[in-house]
Amino acid sequence: MSKSPDDKAVQTAHEWLVEAAEALDLPPDHATSHIRALLDLTRDVAHNRSRPAAPLTAFLVGLASNSPEEVEGNIDKISALVNADCTQDKES
Structure with missing residues (x-):
């Protein structure tokens, strides 16, 4: 089953927020x-x-x-x- 464009955008946001959270010394789950x-x-x-x-x-x-x-x-x-x-x- 393929992901919808909306699902892909959320996954990309998730990846970015994990990276940004780590840069700010925040737990990634707090950001996502x-x-x-x-x-x-x-x-x-x-x-x-x-x-x-x-x-x-x-x-x-x-x-x-x-x-x-x-x-x-x-x-x-x-x-x-x-x-x-x-x-x-x-x-x-």
């Missing part, structure tokens, strides 16, 4: 365990808020997180914020 959730978050920010703000939002999630577990919570907080704004826009 949230790939899909962060990609989904940045997609939603780019489509519903501001395209240039998407990667910066991912940066803020990381900056505000002291552990991989906090990353999950911070992704959820920002996703709720983006989704709340989308719901309000549709109701207006």
Whole structure:
């Protein structure tokens, strides 16, 4: 079974993030365990808020997180914020 282009992009991201994590003395699994959730978050920010703000939002999630577990919570907080704004826009 062949991989879809999306699967290949995630694998390439995974490889790069492992390399970048090692350069920053971070455990590779801290850098790779949230790939899909962060990609989904940045997609939603780019489509519903501001395209240039998407990667910066991912940066803020990381900056505000002291552990991989906090990353999950911070992704959820920002996703709720983006989704709340989308719901309000549709109701207006």
